[in-house]
Amino acid sequence: MMEFRCALMEIETKLNVLNSEFALTHNRNPIQTIKTRLKQPVSILEKLHRKELEVNIFNVEEYLADIAGVRVICSFPEDIYTVADLLLHQDDIRMLEIKDYIKKPKESGYRSLHLIVEVPIFLSEGKKPRKVEIQFRTIAMDFWASLEHQLRYKKHLENAEEISRELRDCADKITSLDYRMQELRGKIEYAD
Template sequence: MAVIVWNEFLIPYHQAVEELKVKLRSIRREYRKKNEYSPIEFVTGRVKEISSILEKANKFNIPLERIGYEIEDISGIRIMCQFVDDIEKVVELIRQRKDMQIIYEKDYVTNVKKSGYRSHHVIIKYFVNMAEGQKVILAELQIRTLAMNFWATIEHSLNYKYKHDIPQNIKEKLKSAADAAFKLDEEMSLIKEEIKDAQKLFEVKSSIVSDVMNNILALTAIGKINEANSFRKQLDKLIEKGEIYELNELLNLTERTINMYK
C-alpha cells in the first residue's frame, strides 16, 4: 500500500496556487493600467484539505498512488467576473496561454446542473519548477460571476452539513435561489455599460485624488505647510462632489506649486 508524505506531496500544489493567483491577477492589473475594463474582478485559490482529498479518493475508489493523476482539483483557483459574458472572455484568455495546458473544460453555465449550479471549469496541466526539477500537476480553474459564487458557497456549506444528502425541501429552495441569482446576472448585464462607465469614472477620480495627495505630502515635506493645508481643504471639498475637470485643475495647480519651489 502506498504511503504519502503529505507535507512533501502538497508542496507543488501550494506553489501552483500561488503562481496562478499572481499570473491571473496580473491580467486584471494589465487591463487597469491601460484604463480598460477587466473581465476578471478578483481571484482566489486554495489547496484541498487532506481529509477532502482522502474522502474524494474513497468515493471514486482512487488508489493513493493515483491521487496526483486522477484528482484534478487538489489545486483550485476561482476567477470571479462581474458579468456572465465576461466568463467566456476569461476562458479565451486561458486558452491562449502558453504556460498551462488545458486538458478539458466543463461548461456549467450553458449546461446548468440540476441543482442550479453554474460555473465554467477548466482542468489544466501546470508545470511547477521545484528545487529538484520540474513537477507536472493538475489544477482546476473555476470561472463564475459574483452571484454564481455566492450561491455555490452556500450550496457547498449545505453539502458539508448534510454530507451531500441535502433534504428535498432545501434543494428546491436552493434551485429557486440559483435561478434568482442568474436572473440578477441577466438584469445587471442589461445595464453593463452604465456600470462600467461608473466604475471607470470612480477609478479615474481615485487616481487623480491619489496624485493630488502625493503632491500635498511633497509640499509638506519641503516645509510649505500653508500651501499644503490650503490644497488639502480644496481637495476635501472636491472629493465628495467635485467634477473630474475640477480635480484635474487642482492637480495641475499643486504640480505648478511644487515646481515653483524646486
C-alpha cells in the same frame, strides 16, 4: 503538497497579470477576487478511497485533478469567458477538461465554469506539470453556491424537495440578474 502550492502561485500570478492588463486596456477589472486552496491530506485520502485507488503519489498526481483549486470571482458572466479564454491562450497552460455549468447548469441550479488545466512549475531539478482546478463564477453565482452549500449540510429535512425547488428558482433569478447587470454595464460603457 509544495508542488501543488507552487502551481496555485503560477495560476494566481497569471490571473493577476491578466486582470491588471485588462484594467489598463478596458478601464475596469473583470476579476473581483481570487481565492486559492489546497485539498487537505485527509480529503485526498478519502477521495482516493472513494475512487477505490491505492494510496500512492502516482494515483494522487494521475487521478485527482482538484488538489490545487482556484476560485475566480468575476463581475459579469462575459468576464468569466473572457478571462478563461485569455488564460487558456497562454502557451504554457494546457487545458485538460472543461465543465460549463453556466451554459448547462446542474439540476440543483449550480452555475460555474470549471477548468482543469496543467501548468508547469519550475523546481531546482527541472520543470514539472501540475494539475489545477479553476472555478469561474460571478459574484451572484458565488453567493448562491456558498449559501446552497451551507444549506445542504442540513441533510434530514422533511421539506427537502421544496427547498431544492426554491434553490433552483433562486439560481434562475440570480442568473437573470447577472445578465441584466451585464446589459446595464454595456449601456453605460456605450453611452461614454
